[in-house]
Structures are given as structure tokens and as C-alpha cells.
Amino acid sequence: MTLAVLILAWYATRTVHSDCIGGIVRLTDGSGRTLPDAGGRVRSAEELADLAYRQAVESGHCDPPRARWKHWLD
Structure with a gap:
């Protein structure tokens, strides 16, 4: 039983991103x-998606990442 409680607590406290849809161009x-981009760097699709998400959070279009249990309260 203790193991189940520990696993649930670990799972609930993991940080997750909000459901936010955006686009990237490569x-x-x-x-x-x-x-390469203007700085001469070639970015992977994952890097571009992370960059787009960070920019959307900074501009207020998406909610920032937060603990999973906080999503359960919404």
C-alpha cells in the first residue's frame, strides 16, 4: 500500500505542459x-516545438507548465 501511495505522489507531482496548440516552421x-536559422544553428523538430511553446507561454497565449495534480483541480 505504501508503494502505491509513493507512486501516486510521484506521478501527481510531475510537471506537465498545458494543452496548447501551436505551429512550427522548418x-x-x-x-x-x-x-540553419539566422544564427547558423540547425534545430531539430523537438527543439523547434519547445521553442514555440516557450514563446507562447511568454506571450501569454499558453499556460506555463505546472504540477499534474493542479490540472486535476481544473
């Missing part, structure tokens, strides 16, 4: 290779 060359 430019590629004719061969399908991703082109």
Missing part, C-alpha cells in the same frame, strides 16, 4: 535537409 533544402 525550412529545408531540395534534399530535405533542415536549413
Whole structure:
């Protein structure tokens, strides 16, 4: 029983992102290779999605990440 309570507490306190839909744009060359950004860095799709989410949070369009149990109260 104690193990079940510990697992539930661990699960409930994990940080999760809010349900927020956004878009990302990734430019590629004719061969399908991703082109670098203005700083010369090539970003993966995951990095672009994280960047888009952070920008949406900073602009107020999405809720910031928070503990899972707080989502249960909504």
C-alpha cells in the first residue's frame, strides 16, 4: 500500500505542459535537409516545438507548465 501511495505522489507531482496548440516552421533544402536559422544553428523538430511553446507561454497565449495534480483541480 505504501508503494502505491509513493507512486501516486510521484506521478501527481510531475510537471506537465498545458494543452496548447501551436505551429512550427522548418525550412529545408531540395534534399530535405533542415536549413540553419539566422544564427547558423540547425534545430531539430523537438527543439523547434519547445521553442514555440516557450514563446507562447511568454506571450501569454499558453499556460506555463505546472504540477499534474493542479490540472486535476481544473
